[in-house]
Amino acid sequence: MPSAANRLKAVAREAAGCTRCPLYRHATQTVFGEGPPDAALMLVGEQPGDQEDRAGRPFVGPAGAALDRALAAAGIPRETAYITNAVKHFKNEPRGKKRLHRRPNRGEVEVCRVWLQREIALVEPRLILALGVTAAVALCGRSVVISRLRGRVIEFEDGRRGMVTAHPSAILRMPDEAARREAFLGLVKDLKAAARSAAGASA
Numbered sequence: 001m002p003s004a005a006n007r008l009k010a011v012a013r014e015a016a017g018c019t020r021c022p023l024y025r026h027a028t029q030t031v032f033g034e035g036p037p038d039a040a041l042m043l044v045g046e047q048p049g050d051q052e053d054r055a056g057r058p059f060v061g062p063a064g065a066a067l068d069r070a071l072a073a074a075g076i077p078r079e080t081a082y083i084t085n086a087v088k089h090f091k092n093e094p095r096g097k098k099r100l101h102r103r104p105n106r107g108e109v110e111v112c113r114v115w116l117q118r119e120i121a122l123v124e125p126r127l128i129l130a131l132g133v134t135a136a137v138a139l140c141g142r143s144v145v146i147s148r149l150r151g152r153v154i155e156f157e158d159g160r161r162g163m164v165t166a167h168p169s170a171i172l173r174m175p176d177e178a179a180r181r182e183a184f185l186g187l188v189k190d191l192k193a194a195a196r197s198a199a200g201a202s203a
C-alpha cells in the first residue's frame with residue numbers, strides 16, 4: 001500500500017490536469033494543498049490568488065503573509081499544518097494587464113470538492129479550520145454565517161471535526177489600524193483554539 005504522502009502526490013498529479021469546471025482556462029496551474037500528510041491541523045482557504053497561481057503554492061501572497069503572521073502569533077509553525085483551498089484554480093477576470101479576483105460560485109466549489117475530500121481522506125486531520133465563508137460552505141455543505149459559528153468545534157458535513165473563522169484577507173480590508181488589530185487578534189484566537197483542539201484538548 002503506497003504511503004499517504006505518495007497517494008497525496010498522485011492525487012496532486014491528477015488534480016494538475018483538472019478541467020472539471022472552466023476555471024482552469026484563465027489560471028496558470030492547479031494549486032494543490034501542501035504540508036505534512038499526517039498533519040493534525042488542516043487549514044482550508046478559498047482559492048489561490050494571483051501570486052499563488054503563479055507560484056503553484058497556497059497562501060504565499062498578501063493573504064498568506066497575514067496568515068503567516070497570525071500563525072506565528074498563535075505559536076503554530078506553518079510547516080506543521082496542511083494548508084489547502086476549497087477551490088484549486090484562481091478564478092479571475094482578465095482586465096488589461098491585471099487579473100481581477102472573482103469569488104468562486106457554489107457550483108465551482110461543489111465541483112472542486114472532490115479534490116478537497118480526497119486531501120481530507122488521506123491526511124485525516126484531527127481538526128479542519130475553514131478560513132472564510134467559501135471554505136466554510138464547502139465543508140459544511142450549506143450556507144453559513146461565520147460570526148455565528150466561530151469559536152467552537154462543529155461537525156462538518158462529512159462528520160469531521162471543524163471550526164470556522166474569518167479569511168485572513170479580511171484583516172487587509174479593514175479600514176483602520178484598530179480594526180485590523182481586532183481582526184488579527186480574532187484570527188490568532190481561532191487558530192490557537194483550532195490547534196488546541198487538533199492536539200486533543202477541547203476548544
Ligand code: URA
Nearest residue numbers: 045046047058059063
Ligand atoms: N486566499 C486563499 O484563500 N487561498 C490562498 O491560497 C491565497 C489567498
